[in-house]
Amino acid sequence: MINCSLYGVIRQALDSGVVNKLIGARNGITGVLNERFLNLRGISSDVVDKLRRTPGSALGSCRYKVQGKDYETIIDVLSKHEIDIFLYNGGNDSMDTALQVHQLASSSGLELNVIGIPKTIDNDLPSTDRCPGFGSAARYVAQSVRDLGMDISTLPTPISIFEAMGRNAGWLAAASVLARRNPNDAPHLIYLPECSFDPEAFICDVKRVHEKLGWAVVVVSEGLCLASGDPVYSAGGAAQTDAFGHKLPGDVGSFLAGLVSEKLGLRCRSEKPGLCGRSSILLASPVDQKDAEAVGRAAVDAALAGESGKMVSLQPMKSSKEPETSLVSLESVANVERRIPLEWINRRGADVTQEFCDYVRPLIGSELLDYIRL
Amino acid sequence: MINCSLYGVIRQALDSGVVNKLIGARNGITGVLNERFLNLRGISSDVVDKLRRTPGSALGSCRYKVQGKDYETIIDVLSKHEIDIFLYNGGNDSMDTALQVHQLASSSGLELNVIGIPKTIDNDLPSTDRCPGFGSAARYVAQSVRDLGMDISTLPTPISIFEAMGRNAGWLAAASVLARRNPNDAPHLIYLPECSFDPEAFICDVKRVHEKLGWAVVVVSEGLCLASGDPVYSAGGAAQTDAFGHKLPGDVGSFLAGLVSEKLGLRCRSEKPGLCGRSSILLASPVDQKDAEAVGRAAVDAALAGESGKMVSLQPMKSSKEPETSLVSLESVANVERRIPLEWINRRGADVTQEFCDYVRPLIGSELLDYIRL
Numbered sequence: 118m119i120n121c122s123l124y125g126v127i128r129q130a131l132d133s134g135v136v137n138k139l140i141g142a143r144n145g146i147t148g149v150l151n152e153r154f155l156n157l158r159g160i161s162s163d164v165v166d167k168l169r170r171t172p173g174s175a176l177g178s179c180r181y182k183v184q185g186k187d188y189e190t191i192i193d194v195l196s197k198h199e200i201d202i203f204l205y206n207g208g209n210d211s212m213d214t215a216l217q218v219h220q221l222a223s224s225s226g227l228e229l230n231v232i233g234i235p236k237t238i239d240n241d242l243p244s245t246d247r248c249p250g251f252g253s254a255a256r257y258v259a260q261s262v263r264d265l266g267m268d269i270s271t272l273p274t275p276i277s278i279f280e281a282m283g284r285n286a287g288w289l290a291a292a293s294v295l296a297r298r299n300p301n302d303a304p305h306l307i308y309l310p311e312c313s314f315d316p317e318a319f320i321c322d323v324k325r326v327h328e329k330l331g332w333a334v335v336v337v338s339e340g341l342c343l344a345s346g347d348p349v350y351s352a353g354g355a356a357q358t359d360a361f362g363h364k365l366p367g368d369v370g371s372f373l374a375g376l377v378s379e380k381l382g383l384r385c386r387s388e389k390p391g392l393c394g395r396s397s398i399l400l401a402s403p404v405d406q407k408d409a410e411a412v413g414r415a416a417v418d419a420a421l422a423g424e425s426g427k428m429v430s431l432q433p434m435k436s437s438k439e440p441e442t443s444l445v446s447l448e449s450v451a452n453v454e455r456r457i458p459l460e461w462i463n464r465r466g467a468d469v470t471q472e473f474c475d476y477v478r479p480l481i482g483s484e485l486l487d488y489i490r491l
Numbered sequence: 492m493i494n495c496s497l498y499g500v501i502r503q504a505l506d507s508g509v510v511n512k513l514i515g516a517r518n519g520i521t522g523v524l525n526e527r528f529l530n531l532r533g534i535s536s537d538v539v540d541k542l543r544r545t546p547g548s549a550l551g552s553c554r555y556k557v558q559g560k561d562y563e564t565i566i567d568v569l570s571k572h573e574i575d576i577f578l579y580n581g582g583n584d585s586m587d588t589a590l591q592v593h594q595l596a597s598s599s600g601l602e603l604n605v606i607g608i609p610k611t612i613d614n615d616l617p618s619t620d621r622c623p624g625f626g627s628a629a630r631y632v633a634q635s636v637r638d639l640g641m642d643i644s645t646l647p648t649p650i651s652i653f654e655a656m657g658r659n660a661g662w663l664a665a666a667s668v669l670a671r672r673n674p675n676d677a678p679h680l681i682y683l684p685e686c687s688f689d690p691e692a693f694i695c696d697v698k699r700v701h702e703k704l705g706w707a708v709v710v711v712s713e714g715l716c717l718a719s720g721d722p723v724y725s726a727g728g729a730a731q732t733d734a735f736g737h738k739l740p741g742d743v744g745s746f747l748a749g750l751v752s753e754k755l756g757l758r759c760r761s762e763k764p765g766l767c768g769r770s771s772i773l774l775a776s777p778v779d780q781k782d783a784e785a786v787g788r789a790a791v792d793a794a795l796a797g798e799s800g801k802m803v804s805l806q807p808m809k810s811s812k813e814p815e816t817s818l819v820s821l822e823s824v825a826n827v828e829r830r831i832p833l834e835w836i837n838r839r840g841a842d843v844t845q846e847f848c849d850y851v852r853p854l855i856g857s858e859l860l861d862y863i864r865l
Contacts, residue, residue: 393638
């Protein structure tokens, strides 16, 4: 959805009639540091329109912490190119970068309006009802888990562990709950990084579901941790190595499938769509697409109105209304993670409540595909 | 797509006007053994229509080898229910079951017309141009790898290993080639179980692509084996265990991602959509859906015409024509695996040829979503 926001920025800037120069930095702040710029006014209208249906990040992304003499370089480059508005799109780390640029400009006497545009499929930015990117990835998880349930329920391999993205916050794994229409539908169990993971309770839970239904679909967040704080997939700290002595990367779904096979003697497999779950345009949420465009447009408006050091925030949804935005300070969001409120998770730590469903359902934008059983 | 074939069978049987009783066995041959039958005439027309857009197997599946006194039971049950046509849908193992039922009926003097209906996403049945299920799963792989390429090419994690289904035949992994429009597009490397896998050559290949492009998407079949015949993920035979002493299930994509990280010092991740790749109705191929219905209808026609011991086979596609079927003997297909011809794989064993592309492109049914780059 980051490209929908870019679309919103370009359109709003052009519509404003007061933006002379419109340039994009390649790969975030590293594009500023290296002066790798793209003239966004030079892009044909047709290509700009197609941004709305393009996965990935058209301008590229980076994972770079601004430090040392980068500060001087940034100020020099922005001055040299006569840039007086700086819009930065991303999640927690990106909002921190935007905050640093804002503070740097202030202390350097550079007139620069800095606005953050939220985007993270993890949905873990504070001070906003939701993050662009999340609704579409949530729709992917929910539809995929419903599809998977149809397959697993009729297979000789009766159990599947579906691994959803989300290192510290379980919003995406939790969104799988929308796959369930009836109590016996998949997903039967949902484990989130907000609760410490107990392997024994997990095995009991899976056993109970399997005894009742004969099959089970379990959804886990990639970032599950034990009570000790250690990730589940390297529990105990021992190296997971193959015959060559190579360490195996930890995939928690794969690990838990092995645990089920061993402890319960049941065939168990795992599925991990990974990045495919955030790059599927076919499963994009129309609500999410509107949100992403709206925050891009609002960022342009805020900067042109002279605001700086702020992030565009989305207000809670009202029925069938257009997305409403406001501004919050970058200081309140930079490096802060919003996790699922514990009262939205059931006492067993293996499912979410109706309140969570009510929150997430409108965000996926339209009904999931529904199926029949004979 | 197995439900599309069931749709074809039901519609053709009802249309024929000569089928008095139409029953489905739950979970394949085990449904016959346990007399778990469903009256397919009793299903509303609306529900029958919805079968075409329902993933999984509406009647359920099984993995059971008919043996010992099962034979008597099958004959008894079929006689008791006055069944004189037996249609069986599935892959290599299922065609073997169908063949056994056919031989059993012949030797018991039971008048029974047995017809096999092909279905396997692995596309590895011989004596047919293609298998229903494959075109849709191929479309999923190709679109997902194209989407993934858009994401990975702009990420700080520059390499992804995408694991496709297919234990012994690489048709699905190979179909990812359709994601590529330009030579530098994903997938950059494709490894198939038809060729023995050389970890050192693999690392060289990945290094070369990464040096040239700065990123890489690699597609692997789940069933890759070393020259020794051992699966890649348990190379050397050592147990992969965690701190608890639990064996880890082998995910070849995950394993190879770890190998790349270690050998090349590059961030590398893996994606494994697994069953999600065969249960996505949104990505179903319209050509595949037609094929699946056609083989179901043809099986009814063949049985009513007095044929037995045969499987319905699909003829090579002609441009914009309806699927054409013929019959082949079950003996020629039962337990025989069709792998990708070696002349369709490049000499390096890391890509497929234009001939393969020409074969698979029509099967996915329509163009993939296409994207722009800035």
